[in-house]
Amino acid sequence: MEKIKKEKVVLIGSSGMLGSELSKVFPRAVKLTHDLLDITNREMVFSELSELRPSIVINVAAYTDVEGAETEADAANLLNSTAVSYLAEACKQLGSVLVHYSTDYVFDGTKSTGYGEDGETCPLNEYGRSKLAGEANVRKSMDDYYIIRTSWLFGCHGKNFVDTILKLADEKSEINVVNDQFGCPTYAYDLAVMTKRIVDGRCSFGIYHLTNDGVCSWFEFAREIVFLRGVDCCVVPCSSDEYPSQVRRPKYSILNNNRMDKMPHWKDALKRYLSVGR
Numbered sequence: 071m072e073k074i075k076k077e078k079v080v081l082i083g084s085s086g087m088l089g090s091e092l093s094k095v096f097p098r099a100v101k102l103t104h105d106l107l108d109i110t111n112r113e114m115v116f117s118e119l120s121e122l123r124p125s126i127v128i129n130v131a132a133y134t135d136v137e138g139a140e141t142e143a144d145a146a147n148l149l150n151s152t153a154v155s156y157l158a159e160a161c162k163q164l165g166s167v168l169v170h171y172s173t174d175y176v177f178d179g180t181k182s183t184g185y186g187e188d189g190e191t192c193p194l195n196e197y198g199r200s201k202l203a204g205e206a207n208v209r210k211s212m213d214d215y216y217i218i219r220t221s222w223l224f225g226c227h228g229k230n231f232v233d234t235i236l237k238l239a240d241e242k243s244e245i246n247v248v249n250d251q252f253g254c255p256t257y258a259y260d261l262a263v264m265t266k267r268i269v270d271g272r273c274s275f276g277i278y279h280l281t282n283d284g285v286c287s288w289f290e291f292a293r294e295i296v297f298l299r300g301v302d303c304c305v306v307p308c309s310s311d312e313y314p315s316q317v318r319r320p321k322y323s324i325l326n327n328n329r330m331d332k333m334p335h336w337k338d339a340l341k342r343y344l345s346v347g348r
């Protein structure tokens with residue numbers, strides 16, 4: 071880790087949900103939004119990074135529409151896999167550390183004890199496959215990387231489950247939410263803070279599993295959102311069979327964190343999120 075001399079951080083995809091929170095915790099980072107750098111353009115990636123010569127590149131740019139990826143697998147792969155190989159090759163060439171994010175959807179969710187960082191991957195859908203291919207491209211190109219897998223993100227910028235439930239609860243007296251898919255809700259701000267700890271702490275390179283602590287179903291998550299908001303709306307548990315979807319999703323994709331301190335419990339994180347200007 072002595073390789074990181076003068077910390078020049080470049081943040082790619084800085085206007086997204088996690089990118090906006092990373093912008094707060096890395097205030098001096100060079101922030102590259104999509105309009106400034108399209109990571110699917112190999113030439114642009116190499117010329118921009120060669121000019122900036124960062125010590126650390128944090129990539130949050132991604133194709134994150136899970137439903138959309140089923141019909142636009144090429145677009146998902148271009149951004150989540152091919153473009154990531156451009157970043158990894160450029161970082162390798164420049165001696166930069168790459169921080170890259172991935173997902174619990176690289177697992178099939180059949181393991182009742184959850185998945186450690188070296189757990190066997192087996193994505194069920196195109197989004198998961200494209201993210202796993204991106205991980206592989208990083209791992210084969212370089213050694214100085216942090217791949218941070220996370221799940222069920224919510225944050226102040228962009229569409230997320232919490233805001234969707236708040237909107238529905240305002241409009242309806244009763245909402246049905248699936249009670250047979252389990253995961254770890256994660257506040258993007260907490261993940262950004264943890265990312266900074268990893269980078270500043272010169273932690274060992276490799277794969278990390280970072281989510282808020284605790285496990286719940288989408289129903290339990292929704293019930294807590296409605297409770298904390300104090301809205302008069304009944305949240306009713308239902309089965310995912312009642313919502314036929316083209317996309318197969320893991321039932322129990324718990325990411326076990328064996329490398330870092332626990333993050334705050336998701337209920338605590340949710341409370342803080344709801345108290346930030348909403």
Ligand SMILES: NC(=O)c1ccc[n+]([C@@H]2O[C@H](COP(=O)([O-])OP(=O)(O)OC[C@H]3O[C@@H](n4cnc5c(N)ncnc54)[C@H](OP(=O)(O)O)[C@@H]3O)[C@@H](O)[C@H]2O)c1
Pocket residue numbers: 082083084085086087088089103104105107108109110130131132133134149171172173174201219220221222223224227228
């Ligand atoms: N959201 C979740 O629940 C979740 C769960 C697990 C893992 N993750 C992972 O966490 C990371 C962050 O997710 P997020 O939800 O914060 O993402 P997000 O809000 O969808 O943001 C993605 C960003 O990528 C940018 N982008 C899109 N195409 C680009 C391109 N060709 N070149 C450069 N930038 C481009 C977008 O900019 P424009 O909008 O301007 O195009 C946007 O700012 C991703 O790696 C995702 O796979 C997310």
